Amino acid sequence: xxxxxxxxxxxxxxxxxxxxxxxxxxxxxxxxxxxxxxxxxxxxxxxxxxxxxxxxxxxxxxxxxxxxxxxxxxxxxxxxxxxxxxxxxxxxxxxxxxxxxxxxxxxxxxxxxxxxxxxxxxxxxxxxxxxxxxxxxxxxxxxxxxxxxxxxxxxxxxxxxxxxxxxxxxxxxxxxxxxxxxxxxxxxxxxxxxxxxxxxxxxxxxxxxxxxxxxxxxxxxxxxxxxxxxxxxxxxxxxxxxxxxxxxxxxxxxxxxxxxxxxxxxxxxxxxxxxxxxxxxxxxxxxxxxxxxxxxxxxxxxxxxxxxxxxxxxxxxxxxxxxxxxxxxxxxxxxxxxxxxxxxxxxxxxxxxxxxxxxxxxxxxxxxxxxxxxxxxxxxxxxxxxxxxxxxxxxxxxxxxxxxxxxxx
Numbered sequence: 001x002x003x004x005x006x007x008x009x010x011x012x013x014x015x016x017x018x019x020x021x022x023x024x025x026x027x028x029x030x031x032x033x034x035x036x037x038x039x040x041x042x043x044x045x046x047x048x049x050x051x052x053x054x055x056x057x058x059x060x061x062x063x064x065x066x067x068x069x070x071x072x073x074x075x076x077x078x079x080x081x082x083x084x085x086x087x088x089x090x091x092x093x094x095x096x097x098x099x100x101x102x103x104x105x106x107x108x109x110x111x112x113x114x115x116x117x118x119x120x121x122x123x124x125x126x127x128x129x130x131x132x133x134x135x136x137x138x139x140x141x142x143x144x145x146x147x148x149x150x151x152x153x154x155x156x157x158x159x160x161x162x163x164x165x166x167x168x169x170x171x172x173x174x175x176x177x178x179x180x181x182x183x184x185x186x187x188x189x190x191x192x193x194x195x196x197x198x199x200x201x202x203x204x205x206x207x208x209x210x211x212x213x214x215x216x217x218x219x220x221x222x223x224x225x226x227x228x229x230x231x232x233x234x235x236x237x238x239x240x241x242x243x244x245x246x247x248x249x250x251x252x253x254x255x256x257x258x259x260x261x262x263x264x265x266x267x268x269x270x271x272x273x274x275x276x277x278x279x280x281x282x283x284x285x286x287x288x289x290x291x292x293x294x295x296x297x298x299x300x301x302x303x304x305x306x307x308x309x310x311x312x313x314x315x316x317x318x319x320x321x322x323x324x325x326x327x328x329x330x331x332x333x334x335x336x337x338x339x340x341x342x343x344x345x346x347x348x349x350x351x352x353x354x355x356x357x358x359x360x361x362x363x364x365x366x367x368x369x370x371x372x373x374x375x376x377x378x379x380x381x382x383x384x385x386x387x388x389x390x391x392x393x394x395x396x397x398x399x400x401x402x403x404x405x406x407x408x409x
Contacts, residue, residue: 016309017342020302020342021342022346022349023299024345024386025346025350025353027299027350028346028350028378029351029356031295033357036358036374038289040368041285044281045281045282045285048202050203050216051133051134052133054239055088056233057233057245057268057270058096058233058269058273059234060231060232060263060266061227062227062261062262063228063259064259064260070152070227071152073227073257077232077256078090080253081234083252084234087234090132090232090233090235091126092125092126093123093125093129093231094123094230096123096231097206097273097274098273098276099273104119104209105119106118106119107120107187107188108188111187118175120188120217121205121217122188122221123218123219124221125221127144127222129233130142133233134235136200137166137200137201140197140199141198147163147197149223149224150224151226151229161189162190162221165219165221166199166200167196168199168202168216169202170216171216171219174217183196243269296381299382300388300389303385303389303390307390307392307393311393311394311396315400318400322400339386339389347378351379354370354374358370
């Protein structure tokens with residue numbers, strides 16, 4: 001296909017050609033960044049927590065008055081929960097994945113250190129937490145019973161100290177880059193060191209406070225948490241029994257005393273908490289999908305409209321070319337090549353706009369840099385869109401008999 005007639009024709013319709021190029025460029029820039037944002041949202045939604053979410057439910061109990069024997073009552077609650085048919089284990093923690101709580105503490109490597117090495121999210125619970133959540137212990141061991149102190153009493157007396165700590169792998173890698181975390185001491189919650197006795201493969205923070213890189217910077221600290229300061233976590237043997245276990249768990253907690261309150265809305269599965277936690281992310285992803293679809297439809301309609309107008313304007317030219325021996329295929333390829341040229345120019349400009357738009361988003365919203373592979377994805381999408389959109393008008397032009405085309409001019 002010779003390009004000179006196409007370029008000559010386009011030079012006589014600069015405004016219309018420029019509008020198509022601008023439309024394609026704008027679509028390319030927005031589509032590339034929207035796809036990047038959607039991928040980021042989906043990656044965020046799919047982030048693992050390290051917990052076996054299908055087998056975990058949670059329920060909370062509160063008292064109507066201050067309970068001096070909260071720790072003893074908590075242990076009674078846990079015994080009742082573990083006795084429910086279908087329950088594999090149970091514990092209580094000050095926070096849980098997707099719980100939106102905020103128990104953080106600073107970590108220092110020496111007693112003399114001023115300032116923190118890092119801030120970590122604290123899961124304070126007994127030795128049943130790892131099994132209840134289904135965490136994978138990749139090094140070291142779990143807490144022993146002797147290491148689990150009365151957290152409520154420690155807070156009342158103002159002497160909180162944890163002799164041992166279990167780190168998430170991400171926390172261990174950052175605190176001990178040489179990979180020798182086990183047995184080492186660190187300073188967290190007080191002036192006495194806590195010894196690292198174990199490392200779990202993954203333990204996500206309950207919320208997104210802090211940077212995305214800190215998502216898995218968590219530790220487990222040994223403590224018997226009173227029911228008034230935490231939520232019960234229950235591991236079920238079969239995920240299909242979760243609702244039945246939740247109902248029985250509420251009844252079991254209410255049976256421990258007339259002054260208990262068990263909030264039915266806080267009796268949930270960990271999976272439902274994940275769904276609720278990422279609801280806005282899913283809504284944002286669908287909104288961006290709608291924006292992409294709407295933009296591509298508008299771009300396609302623009303290409304169809306302009307191509308149809310040009311076919312009508314060039315009916316005499318088409319008739320002459322057909323009379324001189326041009327085949328229907330050559331007429332079809334003429335318009336497709338013309339659209340390909342316009343799309344290519346628009347895509348080239350669109351890539352620059354996509355990069356500029358990403359720079360703006362990075363400055364305003366601290367988004368990461370747009371990976372380069374999104375640019376060819378957007379380019380291919382717009383090339384295909386252009387060819388599909390121009391096919392109809394080009395095919396109508398190719399089907400016009402030479403005599404009719406010439407007479408209609």
